[in-house]
């Protein structure tokens with residue numbers, strides 16, 4: 001995979017790039033295409049490339065061979081030459097052969113990457129912790145393994161002739177096969193290492209869950225202000241900047257609500273349209289930190305004209321993580337900035353309007369959160385004396401999710417379960 005920064009180039013030397021997208025005029029209008037490319041331009045900028053020109057083409061479906069049409073590719077080639085562009089970024093996932101065909105049609109030395117590779121590249125340069133780096137490497141390898149194609153120079157078999165593969169593995173395989181085998185081995189090693197880390201994380205998560213402290217996760221589109229909000233509330237000191245995917249690793253901080261109730265707040269990786277599924281898979285354990293919370297705050301950049309689309313993307317990713325049905329509070333952020341209209345959510349949804357930069361609306365946010373925390377289901381431990389069989393049945397009937405049941409020697413029963421506010425009220429005498 002070509003990297004945004006070639007090894008021999010200075011790391012901070014910015015590349016000159018072009019953006020290419022197509023729109024069919026129906027599902028994607030010219031206007032939408034424009035905004036999609038604005039976002040792609042932000043991604044490119046974050047990755048260290050300056051956009052010199054954009055090229056779009058109206059066509060019903062991508063060309064199988066070259067994604068854009070033949071004439072358009074010639075136009076692209078000329079423009080790259082004239083503008084000294086050495087990187088072309090396509091706003092869609094390209095097949096390995098499309099990448100190769102496009103590169104063949106462009107001046108020598110021009111790299112072609114797609115949106116997924118660009119996002120993977122940003123993740124790679126922003127990963128700081130060991131786990132983050134492993135996750136990114138795994139996603140990159142899984143992405144590029146099927147795309148590994150030979151370049152011809154080293155494709156002749158040297159050893160394995162006569163159909164006797166045993167013992168001829170090393171010298172007998174092509175460079176391509178060797179590379180593939182190394183990649184598979186590395187993928188397996190990374191998976192093993194990450195599943196070890198995931199076990200530790202799951203244990204910690206279970207401990208937090210048992211503690212009964214309400215866990216609140218801050219999720220949302222990248223650059224919405226998630227880290228800025230957590231910093232404002234808790235002095236977490238997380239890097240928050242005007243870059244996409246500034247945060248990759250989850251951070252959890254204790255926070256005491258004005259009523260005195262303690263909650264755990266988690267800030268995590270942001271979402272984006274067409275988030276490469278390899279990243280979602282590799283970052284599963286990070287994303288689970290958000291998805292397994294008791295309450296979800298969806299932070300939305302209210303000043304972004306695309307805010308409704310950002311909410312939809314966020315909600316879809318939450319559903320794919322199995323987090324639907326949890327109490328959600330929509331937090332419209334950046335309300336200090338001018339917006340074309342006051343953003344709204346559908347009926348029955350709760351929303352507050354804040355500025356994490358100026359602190360405006362934070363009191364409303366906290367009181368809305370307080371209300372949800374009071375009614376949210378949470379892990380509670382009950383101790384029932386031997387005579388309280390009816391109450392235990394009532395707990396089970398209330399829809400409680402039992403985490404653990406212990407039968408004590410004196411005949412009493414200790415039940416740890418996730419229960420709602422109503423059940424807690426009815427059985428408050430037995431809460432430990």
Ligand SMILES: Nc1nc2c(ncn2[C@@H]2O[C@H](COP(=O)(O)OP(=O)(O)OP(=O)(O)O)[C@@H](O)[C@H]2O)c(=O)[nH]1
Nearest residue numbers: 223224225226227228241242245246247270356357
């Ligand atoms: N004007 C304004 N800017 C804000 C506000 N909140 C955050 N920002 C800015 O928005 C940019 C992104 O903020 P972050 O907190 O890094 O956003 P994030 O959601 O954590 O983003 P990722 O970690 O990249 O997904 C930063 O430049 C912040 O200073 C706000 O209320 N008003």
Ligand SMILES: [Mg+2]
Nearest residue numbers: 226227246247
């Ligand atoms: Mg962040």
